[in-house]
Amino acid sequence: MSDKGNLLQPEHQFKKIIWRSTLAVSGSIEQFTTWTITGITAIVGLVVSNVDSVAKIVSLEALKSSIILFTLSLLAGVISKQLGMSVSNGIKTMNELEDVLNSDNGRLLINNMTIDLRQLMQEVSAPFFWPLSAIMRRSAENGITDYLSADKMLVRLFCIQFYVNAFHGLFAAAALITIAWSI
Numbered sequence: 001m002s003d004k005g006n007l008l009q010p011e012h013q014f015k016k017i018i019w020r021s022t023l024a025v026s027g028s029i030e031q032f033t034t035w036t037i038t039g040i041t042a043i044v045g046l047v048v049s050n051v052d053s054v055a056k057i058v059s060l061e062a063l064k065s066s067i068i069l070f071t072l073s074l075l076a077g078v079i080s081k082q083l084g085m086s087v088s089n090g091i092k093t094m095n096e097l098e099d100v101l102n103s104d105n106g107r108l109l110i111n112n113m114t115i116d117l118r119q120l121m122q123e124v125s126a127p128f129f130w131p132l133s134a135i136m137r138r139s140a141e142n143g144i145t146d147y148l149s150a151d152k153m154l155v156r157l158f159c160i161q162f163y164v165n166a167f168h169g170l171f172a173a174a175a176l177i178t179i180a181w182s183i
Helices: 010-023 025-049 051-057 060-101 104-112 117-125 132-145 149-182
Strands: none
Touching: 010 025, 010 060, 010 149, 025 051, 025 060, 025 149, 051 060, 060 104, 060 149, 117 132, 132 149
């Protein structure tokens, strides 16, 4: 069943509960990634600062390969962390916005609006530079016809975060194995 163009149904509320409960894991992944990034950075710093000593027991090719793999791991970790921050802040913002809009004052605000929703979304996105303005405008237009579009976007970001974080771990493990193998 498509969510587009339908009024808010009990099924939508159920999907939101499931998705937001799943998305709560994103914060834990982000914190874990912070620790693994810190650990990997410490390992790389130790290896680089003692490269002469390490080169005596590890081959130069393995050392180069492991540093490249650690660098890829750090890059994936940083991307994963950024995605996790986006998901966590997105959930927080949506929950706060829903709390405001579901309050008596929020309903009064909505009922007293005199502007077309599409025009309002144009005005909200106008101060942002491109491409953010275009992304916000498109997201807002999707939100007018699909009440779950923001949740769906966060689920997609979470999936990307999950896979990028897996690459983060795999690159780090491959770097450690490369060093260990060459000893």
